[in-house]
Amino acid sequence: MNTNQTTLGASRQIEEETLRELVVKWVVDRRHAFKEVEAESFRNVIEYCNPMAVKKLPKSANTVRSDIMKCFEAAKVTVKENLNIARSKIHLSFDLWTSPNFKAMLAIVGHWTSSEFKVETALLTMKEITGAHKGEFIAPVLHGVAKEFGIDDKLGYFMADNATNNDKALRFLDRAIRNEGKIGFDVEERRLRCLGHILNLAVKVLLFGGNVAALEMEMEDFEDEDMDTNDNDSGEARKWRARGVVGKLHNIVIFIRWSPQRRNKFLDEQLGDLKKVQAFMVAADNDTRWSSTYDMIKTALREKDRIQSFIQGTPELAKDMLTETDWNDLREMLTLLEPFKIVTMLGQERGTRYGSVAMILWGMDILLDLLEKAKAQARPNDSSFKKAINLSWKLLD
Numbered sequence: 001m002n003t004n005q006t007t008l009g010a011s012r013q014i015e016e017e018t019l020r021e022l023v024v025k026w027v028v029d030r031r032h033a034f035k036e037v038e039a040e041s042f043r044n045v046i047e048y049c050n051p052m053a054v055k056k057l058p059k060s061a062n063t064v065r066s067d068i069m070k071c072f073e074a075a076k077v078t079v080k081e082n083l084n085i086a087r088s089k090i091h092l093s094f095d096l097w098t099s100p101n102f103k104a105m106l107a108i109v110g111h112w113t114s115s116e117f118k119v120e121t122a123l124l125t126m127k128e129i130t131g132a133h134k135g136e137f138i139a140p141v142l143h144g145v146a147k148e149f150g151i152d153d154k155l156g157y158f159m160a161d162n163a164t165n166n167d168k169a170l171r172f173l174d175r176a177i178r179n180e181g182k183i184g185f186d187v188e189e190r191r192l193r194c195l196g197h198i199l200n201l202a203v204k205v206l207l208f209g210g211n212v213a214a215l216e217m218e219m220e221d222f223e224d225e226d227m228d229t230n231d232n233d234s235g236e237a238r239k240w241r242a243r244g245v246v247g248k249l250h251n252i253v254i255f256i257r258w259s260p261q262r263r264n265k266f267l268d269e270q271l272g273d274l275k276k277v278q279a280f281m282v283a284a285d286n287d288t289r290w291s292s293t294y295d296m297i298k299t300a301l302r303e304k305d306r307i308q309s310f311i312q313g314t315p316e317l318a319k320d321m322l323t324e325t326d327w328n329d330l331r332e333m334l335t336l337l338e339p340f341k342i343v344t345m346l347g348q349e350r351g352t353r354y355g356s357v358a359m360i361l362w363g364m365d366i367l368l369d370l371l372e373k374a375k376a377q378a379r380p381n382d383s384s385f386k387k388a389i390n391l392s393w394k395l396l397d
Helices: 016-028 036-038 040-049 063-084 133-149 164-179 197-206 212-222 234-242 245-257 258-275 290-301 304-312 314-321 323-346 357-376 384-396
Strands: 091-096 104-113 119-128 155-160 191-193
Touching: 016 036, 016 063, 036 040, 040 155, 063 091, 063 119, 091 133, 104 133, 104 155, 104 258, 119 133, 133 164, 155 314, 155 384, 164 191, 164 258, 197 384, 234 245, 234 314, 234 357, 245 258, 245 290, 245 304, 245 314, 245 323, 304 314, 304 357, 323 357, 357 384
Parallel strands: 091 155, 155 191
Antiparallel strands: 091 104, 104 119
16 A cells, blocks of 8 residues: 555544444444455555554454454343343244255344333344254244243243244243243233235235145245246246246246346347337246235236237247236236235334234235125136135135
């Protein structure tokens, strides 16, 4: 570095502890690699701002890791103290999922009313689960965290998705608490079910009909199969096509996005026919959030003419050709899904009245009324769409 260049704020007093805390927050908040602090370019920026500051920066990735753990332990002590003086019981929400590097992770979040009568929320832990995703493996983690934070005798309600392994986990947890001579809890009374998961199931039934769990298992069976075939007729494509118009649209989008060559062909055809209109790429859905399917349908309807033109010029998509009736069904599907999306977003609100039980019940009533009206519309008795509406209604009712 050129030592003759001008620096900024060279006379400012730098407190090493404060600087290292700020570095920790920056690394964690932006998910930087710990070794970023070792980069000469990063240290040059700090030195330019204040030559004294660079001497007080962590010198290695190991130091950053150590600082992060110190901050974590200090924060844990604060959370424990707040839980100890809480005016309410401590309610837990938890969820189990598989990370991108194939680790089964359980996140546990605490919810309580503070000594100042404020609703508080804090992530208590994210731990890896060994073994199958069964209740007997989830319960020890829940129990361990409750004991670690000193709340095993003041647990309130439990929020989790509808999976039966969560019911079993709470029965094991209650038994473990009672075996240690403490009060335990009424599992049926304290077990709550996540609105987001309920809506996700209801929408998937609405989109695809039938048994949602079976559908998801089918998709997992075929998730590794190659769709890069000349006739777009791989096992996965056939499975999606059998699920109706949304499945056909899914196949079309996946076909277009599968390779750079197909993407470029799609974009090039648009640019050739619509030189004055900005080209777009179709939005893909995923199997985690139904809102991605909503976005896929919304984008497709907005760009119907472009997509139809591409399909007609692509023989491989002949089996997924969308008729005018299919497009009308997609339009009606989108109309039905819009209130579901609104209620889902409102249910995620924090610090407002929209996340309350009263608002959730109000939202459920709106959705049931919406499906009631859709059921009442004249449709052939064998309509797959009508069957899907009936199944979705039964799930919410």
